[in-house]
Amino acid sequence: MFDLAGLRRIKGPCCLGIMDSPVGRLSLIASDAGLHALMFDREREGCESGLGKFPVAQRHPVLLLAFQQLAEYFSGIRTSFDVPLAMEGTTFQKAAWKKLREIPYGSVTTYGAQARSLGRVQLARAIGAANSKNPVSIIVPCHRVVGVGGALTGFGGGLEAKAQLLAHENRVFNFMPTDAVGARRC
Template identity: 50%
Template structure:
């Protein structure tokens, strides 16, 4: 299956977007570890319909005009990982949940560490909002885009007027 790629210039950096003909496969970070989200070879195609739709929605999200994404999704992972990533989609804009909350939401209350691992491999950053997951005490914890970016995204969603910082 072919994968297509483009770059979206966002206030939190240049985000590589990857799509298949089925849907959005990945939203990566500028300095993403190559083994965090494993993908087959991609080819540049910014006019791919899924990527074009994603660009419009990301622009609206960062402009404060969109609170959720409406894109076909095609994430690659295990059944457990996909259940975690699906649960992320249920976290309301501007709110947070703990890893324990996500574990309970998927019916695996003792799988908190596994939820954390799956969250760390979330290929759909921002769309499946892993940045909205925090520690049980509310502390910001690991994030593939970096804690500064996580803080920025949460402040953006909570209307705290973060200034854009182009990377």
């Protein structure tokens, strides 16, 4: 779920952009520094007063780039994002979010595996807590982390949206062309 405290920490002039997507309406907050947040409608509940301080500006360059890349992702032609990010979080959260960006498109991992990749084998629950504060879901793909045995667990956009994102990636991944040695071309 989106961290309202993170919304309060955003400094400087920011703007709000809204787009419709196959998984529902998305609200994005951006500044010249990058994309600060991407929220599902259900995450906006309780944040409305904080969002009121950001003017709606659909034409901000960072928002336009994010809208374009998200549209390409949902149409199946983009498998990674390079929109600039300006995410606020603790050192541990930022390390967890960096690992999220390393999960290959069309793949999933577990909280335990993510903890091991950080050399913090005993901190699977802490990884889950850090992932839950990811302010830029989809772009920083926390939806690719599942529970033991592949169980769908917490996601700010809801489990239905998480399942839709994973199904979308699986469908696109399975139709990606391969090169002569069978490697996927992205």
